[in-house]
Amino acid sequence: MKEYTFYPGCSSEKGASAANMENSVHAMCQMLGIKLHEIDDWNCCSASIGYAGGGELPRMALSARNFALAKKQFGNRDLVATCAACWLGMRETHERLEEDQQVKADLNEALQAAGLSYDGGIKTRHMVEVLIEDFGFDALKAKVTKPLTGIKVAGYVGCQTNRPFGVAGDNFENPQYLDKMTEACGATAVPFEKKVACCGGALAFSENEKSCALIRDILQSAVDNGADVISTPCPVCQLNVEVYQDKVNKMFGTRFRIPVVYYSQLFVLAWGGGWQKAALHQQVVPADVLKKFA
Amino acid sequence: MAYDLSFAREVYKNSEMGHWIKMCMQCGVCAGSCPLGPHWEHSPRQLFQMVRAGKKEEVLKSSSMWMCTSCYNCIVRCPRHLPITHIVHGLARYAMEQGMANPQQPTHRFASKVFWENIVATGRVGEAGLTMKLYFLDGLGAGIRMGLEMKDVALGMVKTGRLNPIPFRGKIKGYAGFQAMLQKAAAIESKHKEAKA
Amino acid sequence: MADGKATGQTILVVGGGLTGLTAAVESAEVGHHVILLEKEPQLGGRVSQHNKYFPKLCSPSCGLEINYQRIRNNPRITVHTLAEVTKIEGQAGNYRVSVRKAPRFVSDKCTACGDCSRACSTEVEDPFNLGTAKAKAIRNAHAFAFPSHYFMDPGFAGSEEARKLVEVCPVGAIELDQQAETLELSVGSIVWATGWKPYDAEKIRPYGFGRHANVTTNMRFERLASPFGPTQGKLVRPSDGKEVRKVAFVQCAGSRDHNYLAFCSRICCLASMKQATYVREQYPDSEVTIYYIDLRAMDRYEAFLKKVEADSQIRWTKSKPARIDEDPATKDPVVVGEDTLTGVRYAERYDLVVLATGMEPMSSSAKPPADGVTQDAYGFVVNDGGPVIACGCSAGPVDVASSVQTGTAAALKAIQTALKAGGR
Ligand SMILES: Cc1cc2nc3c(=O)[nH]c(=O)nc-3n(C[C@H](O)[C@H](O)[C@H](O)COP(=O)(O)OP(=O)(O)OC[C@H]3O[C@@H](n4cnc5c(N)ncnc54)[C@H](O)[C@@H]3O)c2cc1C
Numbered sequence: 078m079k080e081y082t083f084y085p086g087c088s089s090e091k092g093a094s095a096a097n098m099e100n101s102v103h104a105m106c107q108m109l110g111i112k113l114h115e116i117d118d119w120n121c122c123s124a125s126i127g128y129a130g131g132g133e134l135p136r137m138a139l140s141a142r143n144f145a146l147a148k149k150q151f152g153n154r155d156l157v158a159t160c161a162a163c164w165l166g167m168r169e170t171h172e173r174l175e176e177d178q179q180v181k182a183d184l185n186e187a188l189q190a191a192g193l194s195y196d197g198g199i200k201t202r203h204m205v206e207v208l209i210e211d212f213g214f215d216a217l218k219a220k221v222t223k224p225l226t227g228i229k230v231a232g233y234v235g236c237q238t239n240r241p242f243g244v245a246g247d248n249f250e251n252p253q254y255l256d257k258m259t260e261a262c263g264a265t266a267v268p269f270e271k272k273v274a275c276c277g278g279a280l281a282f283s284e285n286e287k288s289c290a291l292i293r294d295i296l297q298s299a300v301d302n303g304a305d306v307i308s309t310p311c312p313v314c315q316l317n318v319e320v321y322q323d324k325v326n327k328m329f330g331t332r333f334r335i336p337v338v339y340y341s342q343l344f345v346l347a348w349g350g351g352w353q354k355a356a357l358h359q360q361v362v363p364a365d366v367l368k369k370f371a
Numbered sequence: 372m373a374y375d376l377s378f379a380r381e382v383y384k385n386s387e388m389g390h391w392i393k394m395c396m397q398c399g400v401c402a403g404s405c406p407l408g409p410h411w412e413h414s415p416r417q418l419f420q421m422v423r424a425g426k427k428e429e430v431l432k433s434s435s436m437w438m439c440t441s442c443y444n445c446i447v448r449c450p451r452h453l454p455i456t457h458i459v460h461g462l463a464r465y466a467m468e469q470g471m472a473n474p475q476q477p478t479h480r481f482a483s484k485v486f487w488e489n490i491v492a493t494g495r496v497g498e499a500g501l502t503m504k505l506y507f508l509d510g511l512g513a514g515i516r517m518g519l520e521m522k523d524v525a526l527g528m529v530k531t532g533r534l535n536p537i538p539f540r541g542k543i544k545g546y547a548g549f550q551a552m553l554q555k556a557a558a559i560e561s562k563h564k565e566a567k568a
Numbered sequence: 569m570a571d572g573k574a575t576g577q578t579i580l581v582v583g584g585g586l587t588g589l590t591a592a593v594e595s596a597e598v599g600h601h602v603i604l605l606e607k608e609p610q611l612g613g614r615v616s617q618h619n620k621y622f623p624k625l626c627s628p629s630c631g632l633e634i635n636y637q638r639i640r641n642n643p644r645i646t647v648h649t650l651a652e653v654t655k656i657e658g659q660a661g662n663y664r665v666s667v668r669k670a671p672r673f674v675s676d677k678c679t680a681c682g683d684c685s686r687a688c689s690t691e692v693e694d695p696f697n698l699g700t701a702k703a704k705a706i707r708n709a710h711a712f713a714f715p716s717h718y719f720m721d722p723g724f725a726g727s728e729e730a731r732k733l734v735e736v737c738p739v740g741a742i743e744l745d746q747q748a749e750t751l752e753l754s755v756g757s758i759v760w761a762t763g764w765k766p767y768d769a770e771k772i773r774p775y776g777f778g779r780h781a782n783v784t785t786n787m788r789f790e791r792l793a794s795p796f797g798p799t800q801g802k803l804v805r806p807s808d809g810k811e812v813r814k815v816a817f818v819q820c821a822g823s824r825d826h827n828y829l830a831f832c833s834r835i836c837c838l839a840s841m842k843q844a845t846y847v848r849e850q851y852p853d854s855e856v857t858i859y860y861i862d863l864r865a866m867d868r869y870e871a872f873l874k875k876v877e878a879d880s881q882i883r884w885t886k887s888k889p890a891r892i893d894e895d896p897a898t899k900d901p902v903v904v905g906e907d908t909l910t911g912v913r914y915a916e917r918y919d920l921v922v923l924a925t926g927m928e929p930m931s932s933s934a935k936p937p938a939d940g941v942t943q944d945a946y947g948f949v950v951n952d953g954g955p956v957i958a959c960g961c962s963a964g965p966v967d968v969a970s971s972v973q974t975g976t977a978a979a980l981k982a983i984q985t986a987l988k989a990g991g992r
Contacts (some may be wrong), residue, residue, distance in 0.1 A: 081402035087495050087496040087497075087498070088496075088498070090495070091535075092532060092533070092534070092535035093498055093533065093534075093535065094498055094528065094533050094534065096531075096532055096533045096535070097531070098534065109443060118543050118544045119495075119543075120490075120494040120543055120546050120549055121494065121495045122494050123486075123487070123490060123497075125440075125441035126441070126482040126486055127486075127487065127490070128387070128460035128461070128463065128464050128482075129460075129463055129467060129479065129483040129486075129487065130482060130483045130484075130486060130488065130490075130491075131487055131553075132387075132389045132464050132468075132557065132560055133461075133464075133560060134556040134557070134559055134560040135553045135556040135557050135560070136552060137556075138552055138555075138556040139416065139553075142549065142552060145539055149496055162441075179390045182564060183556070183559050183560075183563075185558075186555065186559055187552050187553075187556035187559060188549035188552060190548065190551035190552045190554070190555040191545060191548030191549060191552040191554070192483075192548055193548070193550055193552075227494070234444040236440075236441070236443055237442075237443070238443070238445035239448055239455075240442065240444060240446060240447045241443045241446045241456075248773065249447045250773035250774055251773055252421035258555020273444075274406065275440050276446065277406070277440055278405070278440040278441055279440070279441070279481075279482075279486075280438075280440045280477075280478055282481055282501075282502070282505055283477040283478040283480070283481035283482075283505070284407075284410075284438070284477055284478060286409060287410055288440075290543075305458075319481060320524045320528065321524070323523055323524070324524070336523040348423070356530070359531040359532055359533060360531065361527040361531055362535070369530070390633075390969075396824075396861060397861075397908055398820075398861045398888035398908070399886075399887045399888055399905055399906040399907070399908040400888045400889075400890050400905070401890075401893065401902050402890070402905070402906030402913065403887075403905035403906050403913065404774075404889025404890040404891070408913055409907075409913065413911070413913065414906055416906065416908060417911055447827070448774065448827070448890065449826075450820075450824055450825035450826060450827065450888070451826060452826045452827075464594060480860070
């Protein structure tokens with residue numbers, strides 16, 4: 078049993094947009110022998126657009142509070158996030174706090190107002206890093222009982238698990254880890270030019286049509302390459318590329334209807350966890366092609 | 372016209388990561404790498420040159436910084452390792468602080484009004500409330516129109532248990548401390564800026 | 569050639585490119601014994617792969633040929649090809665150097681008649697043409713190669729066909745039982761002139777080299793333009809053999825870039841200008857675009873820039889392109905970026921795109937095997953009184969003229985070192 082401190086983030090709350098990720102991640106961890114200790118009373122990390130309302134220090138204070146709580150509750154155990162933006166925000170704060178004494182002092186002064194303190198030391202990691210570095214692709218593959226044979230997957234890495242920090246030392250322009258996960262499940266990773274293209278991120282809220290144009294290109298590339306499903310590690314990518322398909326179709330006269338799933342859903346399915354555990358009933362675009370593996 | 376560095380100095384000091392602008396060699400890779408490239412008034416490269424040229428009004432009133440999707444493509448492609456995404460975020464924030472950011476710019480409204488206020492209100496983001504507030508920013512009529520337009524998206528999500536239709540959620544337990552912390556952090560930040568000015 | 573006996577005052581020159589050739593002949597012509605080591609089967613280095621030299625646009629073979637002539641006429645120079653230094657010990661005036669010499673499988677008796685090559689049916693990768701063509705497993709690198717004896721691919725030497733070729737050779741020069749040997753040399757000073765290698769363009773992923781058929785590199789383009797190259801000098805594109813009428817050069821492809829090579833190679837701007845003239849001369853209705861961050865035509869090369877600028881069919885776009893796409897139907901490369909003088913974004917289609925990749929020091933991967941060698945952050949060898957005297961592109965990215973100058977300077981330094989420490 079491997080244990081980690083866990084930061085779910087707002088989109089993974091009950092009944093929130095990444096509930097399918099949250100549910101499948103928990104099933105995946107259970108099957109793999111991972112125990113996640115959720116930080117009690119965590120707060121939002123402010124994702125990628127906290128800079129506007131939050132500026133520099135209040136923005137970083139958000140993550141600092143989560144670190145302080147994590148340390149108090151679980152010591153220096155690695156802190157794992159499943160959301161790309163959460164991981165990125167925390168990792169940025171982590172690096173600036175560890176590298177810059179002034180930032181550390183300022184954040185502690187702010188934390189003091191909440192009766193907290195944090196002297197550093199917790200490593201912030203993404204769930205996919207845990208899978209790759211602490212388990213390895215071979216171990217992930219060894220658990221497969223229902224190989225997803227014949228399923229063609231466009232591995233949509235997206236932006237924030239990939240840039241600017243990257244996962245497992247992968248190349249920013251053509252990371253391999255997601256395709257390797259696909260292959261570990263027994264499915265086929267298809268070439269995918271839009272693998273690291275942007276879906277619009279948070280701007281899907283404020284600049285929806287501009288984002289839909291980006292989403293169209295991503296869907297088109299997946300379909301052109303013969304993908305049955307798109308898989309992704311990022312809740313913003315998953316949401317945008319899945320739920321705006323109708324809108325994209327209306328805007329561009331296309332007829333996209335392709336399921337967009339999380340890597341964790343594919344693992345749970347391939348490991349014999351079934352439909353519900355994989356949270357595949359929570360897809361807005363039903364992933365019917367995967368039914369036969371349930 | 373005299374060569375006036377005062378705005379550049381201001382940005383180097385007071386805008387997050389602004390000092391990096393000195394390092395820009397004007398190659399243009401950031402511009403070609405940006406997913407929203409076709410939509411902005413000024414590319415990151417242009418903004419940086421305008422900062423150096425003292426064009427305060429044009430820079431801070433530009434809508435361009437608000438077009439950043441935080442994809443970080445510019446950062447990893449910049450041949451001089453400028454943290455372009457952060458510089459652009461910093462300029463956006465600085466435009467707000469200077470009261471020059473266009474209040475109608477959609478991402479500005481979303482990020483500063485809706486999103487941040489949503490966090491500050493409870494400690495966590497409630498997605499339903501976030502969406503509703505965004506739609507109703509321009510009043511009831513516009514809100515209903517937007518709501519209708521997005522109805523199918525919302526319905527699909529409610530049905531699959533991914534959108535809680537009741538836009539109310541409680542506060543985190545340590546809310547009082549949370550609020551005090553944010554206020555303190557903001558106070559420290561302004562103190563630093565005054566000291567530098 | 570000389571008896572090759574090394575003494576404390578012998579000067580060892582490592583690398584037989586234009587720099588090493590210069591250092592060798594300059595030292596020998598004032599009376600010193602010189603041993604010249606070259607890891608390839610033949611001398612000349614990168615210059616022998618060029619089509620023409622800037623700024624005069626003459627053929628590199630004359631510059632090289634003069635040096636070969638000087639070597640042939642000088643009994644004090646010993647040349648070892650297929651030879652690499654494995655260890656250097658000792659101090660100034662008295663170095664012991666171990667050298668590994670790989671078998672050539674062809675002896676000095678070879679007259680370069682070419683019978684073996686014509687009879688040989690096996691083809692192998694041809695490093696001389698940088699992957700643009702295959703070559704016979706027994707061959708001469710090119711028509712003017714020196715030493716002109718043929719050589720055989722090591723992987724081929726054990727084959728059945730190789731045994732048959734032994735009979736084909738009219739002078740009995742093919743020796744399949746040749747073994748690798750180790751030479752132990754005693755020398756007074758060591759000149760390091762191992763030069764450079766082209767930066768691996770596949771690393772610059774947004775530019776698509778290796779994936780896009782019609783994206784090539786400047787060194788491949790030199791071969792394409794050469795009358796002795798894979799197309800006999802006809803400028804056609806790899807995907808379909810179409811004549812190239814619209815060509816783009818992308819400067820700083822991987823250079824001046826912290827993600828790749830952080831330094832400026834100094835010659836790529838001039839090399840692209842030179843290559844633009846290849847296109848313009850061959851096809852009078854052609855158009856060339858050069859994408860650049862800023863043009864670097866160092867000191868006297870300004871005149872060359874002016875000359876090229878006078879051609880209105882050569883356009884200059886101040887921009888480091890963000891990426892190169894490929895049109896799947898036509899295989900046309902499309903260059904995407906922002907014109908930084910106008911702020912306009914472009915997506916421009918070409919027949920062929922040439923990446924002006926830089927010069928990475930050979931010594932970044934193959935370090936001089938001696939204690940006390942200082943290298944800079946990029947792997948160039950620094951001259952700070954260490955055991956080797958660096959010159960040409962092993963000391964920094966330079967053009968041929970500077971290579972010759974620094975090669976000459978290194979010769980003087982090598983002579984001083986050998987003499988001083990040798991007790992004279
Ligand atoms: C596309 C392009 C076009 C160019 N065009 C021009 C031009 O027109 N005019 C101009 O002035 N310059 C030009 N240059 C620059 C020119 O190529 C260099 O100035 C020149 O090659 C430097 O010579 P060198 O002897 O230092 O290195 P090299 O030419 O690299 O020679 C080094 C030699 O050392 C050998 N060697 C390497 N390692 C070892 C080892 N460990 N042991 C033994 N031997 C070793 C190599 O095999 C090689 O023969 C161009 C460069 C490029 C990239």
